[in-house]
Amino acid sequence: MLTQRLLLSDRGGMIVLGLVLLAMVLVPICNILVPESSSLHVSTFMVTLLGKFLCYALLALAVDLIWGYCGILSLGHGAFFALGGYAMGMYLMRQIGPRGQYGDPLLPDFMVFLNWKELPWYWQGFDMFWFAMLMVIVIPGLLAFIFGWLAFRSRVTGVYFSIITQALTYALLLAFFRNEMGFGGNNGLTDFKDILGFPIAANGTRISLFLASGFMLIIAYIACRYIVTSRMGKIIVSIRDAESRTRFCGYKVESYKLWLFVFSAVLAGIAGALYVPQVGIINPGEFSPLNSIELVVWVATGGRGTLFGAIVGAFTVNYGKTIFTSYSPETWLFALGALFVIVTLVLPKGLVGLFNRNKKAPVNTVTAEPATNTPETAKEPV
Numbered sequence: 001m002l003t004q005r006l007l008l009s010d011r012g013g014m015i016v017l018g019l020v021l022l023a024m025v026l027v028p029i030c031n032i033l034v035p036e037s038s039s040l041h042v043s044t045f046m047v048t049l050l051g052k053f054l055c056y057a058l059l060a061l062a063v064d065l066i067w068g069y070c071g072i073l074s075l076g077h078g079a080f081f082a083l084g085g086y087a088m089g090m091y092l093m094r095q096i097g098p099r100g101q102y103g104d105p106l107l108p109d110f111m112v113f114l115n116w117k118e119l120p121w122y123w124q125g126f127d128m129f130w131f132a133m134l135m136v137i138v139i140p141g142l143l144a145f146i147f148g149w150l151a152f153r154s155r156v157t158g159v160y161f162s163i164i165t166q167a168l169t170y171a172l173l174l175a176f177f178r179n180e181m182g183f184g185g186n187n188g189l190t191d192f193k194d195i196l197g198f199p200i201a202a203n204g205t206r207i208s209l210f211l212a213s214g215f216m217l218i219i220a221y222i223a224c225r226y227i228v229t230s231r232m233g234k235i236i237v238s239i240r241d242a243e244s245r246t247r248f249c250g251y252k253v254e255s256y257k258l259w260l261f262v263f264s265a266v267l268a269g270i271a272g273a274l275y276v277p278q279v280g281i282i283n284p285g286e287f288s289p290l291n292s293i294e295l296v297v298w299v300a301t302g303g304r305g306t307l308f309g310a311i312v313g314a315f316t317v318n319y320g321k322t323i324f325t326s327y328s329p330e331t332w333l334f335a336l337g338a339l340f341v342i343v344t345l346v347l348p349k350g351l352v353g354l355f356n357r358n359k360k361a362p363v364n365t366v367t368a369e370p371a372t373n374t375p376e377t378a379k380e381p382v
Contacts, residue, residue, distance in 0.1 A: 016308040024214040028207045047206050048278050053315050054213035055275040060298045060310035062267035065224050068305030071240035075292045076165030077268050079172050080140035082286035084269025089189035089282040091132035096193050110184045120182045140269030141262050148261040152254040166289050173287035188283025195277050213274045220267050297340045303350025
């Protein structure tokens with residue numbers, strides 16, 4: 001009943017989730033049952049590509065939650081995405097065993113090549129799927145908690161927060177490039193064989209990963225929708241619109257921002273974990289600051305502060321990137337920059353705003369309410 005109530009008041013979200021569900025049904029059918037000679041056949045390559053887009057949509061959803069509703073512009077969310085991906089990659093590397101190039105039953109190939117004699121302590125436990133999935137949540141969440149606690153406690157906001165998040169992801173980029181870190185250096189982690197005992201390159205495994213990505217996106221969207229429509233969501237929006245006033249009314253602004261930032265980082269880590277087995281590699285390039293900036297473009301293009309707009313933006317920009325780079329890969333970054341400028345000047349509400357121009361209020365946005373010192377709102381001590 002709660003899920004139904006949340007979605008019935010969210011027309012745009014229902015349409016987007018409906019399309020995701022439709023794809024989750026039709027894509028496997030068109031891949032397995034439709035002959036390859038048919039124009040309706042969906043290739044395994046396309047299944048993997050769509051699975052990647054679903055992971056990107058989950059990542060964009062995480063960014064929109066903190067930027068669109070709380071005004072926290074993070075330019076380092078790619079770091080949480082990459083950390084979740086490395087946690088999954090470590091599990092997949094441990095599953096290779098003696099099937100590696102050097103035949104070592106315990107050490108990954110890159111460690112044998114670098115003359116490592118034993119497995120580092122921080123690789124212990126990653127041979128178990130449940131432990132790896134726990135680390136997918138704990139590692140990004142713990143980093144976000146420590147970083148956010150220091151930043152929000154010091155009341156770092158605006159462009160200064162964006163800059164230090166960029167510094168964070170760049171520092172991790174440099175660290176993971178080093179062979180001494182034990183994560184494969186420049187080459188990263190690759191040559192995965194199977195996941196949960198199933199061949200990772202098998203058609204059925206690809207479809208399962210695609211379905212898992214779609215399922216996780218739907219669950220994350222419902223959770224985010226619940227947050228932003230709750231009483232806490234109204235407080236979060238008031239922090240975005242008038243942080244000083246919200247603090248003056250007695251709310252612990254830093255606690256709300258920290259909780260939301262950690263939750264968003266966990267979603268990004270899960271997106272990274274689903275992404276890695278589908279692309280077959282994770283390397284330090286995922287920490288690139290440019291990747292984190294591109295996430296913001298996805299959200300802005302789709303429609304900031306709508307949740308479903310972030311999903312639309314992720315699919316639109318990445319599909320355009322796939323098409324554009326096949327014809328002129330060297331000019332893609334210029335096209336991306338032009339897209340961001342055009343959206344900022346012409347479509348401040350993003351693509352979803354085009355379908356709402358004749359309405360008085362934006363679709364699925366949370367209107368900030370003044371944080372007044374009433375008995376219902378002024379309950380918490382400073």
